[in-house]
Amino acid sequence: STGAVKMQPKAEELKFVTKNDGYVHIHPSSVNYQTRHFESPYLVYHEKIKTSRVFIRDCSMVSVYPLVLLGGGQVHMQLHKGEFVISLDDGWIQFVAASHQVGELVKELRCELDQLLQDKIKNPSMDLCMCPRGSRIIGMIVKLVTTQ
Numbered sequence: 209s210t211g212a213v214k215m216q217p218k219a220e221e222l223k224f225v226t227k228n229d230g231y232v233h234i235h236p237s238s239v240n241y242q243t244r245h246f247e248s249p250y251l252v253y254h255e256k257i258k259t260s261r262v263f264i265r266d267c268s269m270v271s272v273y274p275l276v277l278l279g280g281g282q283v284h285m286q287l288h289k290g291e292f293v294i295s296l297d298d299g300w301i302q303f304v305a306a307s308h309q310v311g312e313l314v315k316e317l318r319c320e321l322d323q324l325l326q327d328k329i330k331n332p333s334m335d336l337c338m339c340p341r342g343s344r345i346i347g348m349i350v351k352l353v354t355t356q
Contacts, residue, residue, distance in 0.1 A: 238267060
């Protein structure tokens with residue numbers, strides 16, 4: 209019944225780091241401004257503005273697998289201090305994979321998704337859910353994202 213209790217930061221104290229701007233804060237007009245805890249440390253945002261400090265608006269939390277599968281840049285994996293590290297954006301974003309096999313599977317799934325999207329761009333009338341390859345890839349992604 210005694211001791212310290214860890215408190216969530218106040219809305220104005222919560223900050224995130226971007227590659228180009230350093231620390232950014234959620235804008236007070238954002239619907240997520242009062243959110244003091246996010247399950248994932250990663251946010252995607254639509255707008256970034258600078259007033260008294262750099263703010264982001266229209267942001268949503270994103271978990272690891274959607275970020276790896278849909279984020280920009282190439283996915284790389286390397287062994288670092290006994291752990292298999294998946295990296296994005298030239299190593300700026302890094303995740304530790306549960307095993308080498310999991311890392312390779314996620315990396316391969318990303319390659320398959322990229323190729324599937326390229327095929328769809330070349331042939332816009334292609335129904336991704338009806339073609340066997342497309343439906344398998346989409347089904348795997350849905351399962352991975354919903355069961356993580």
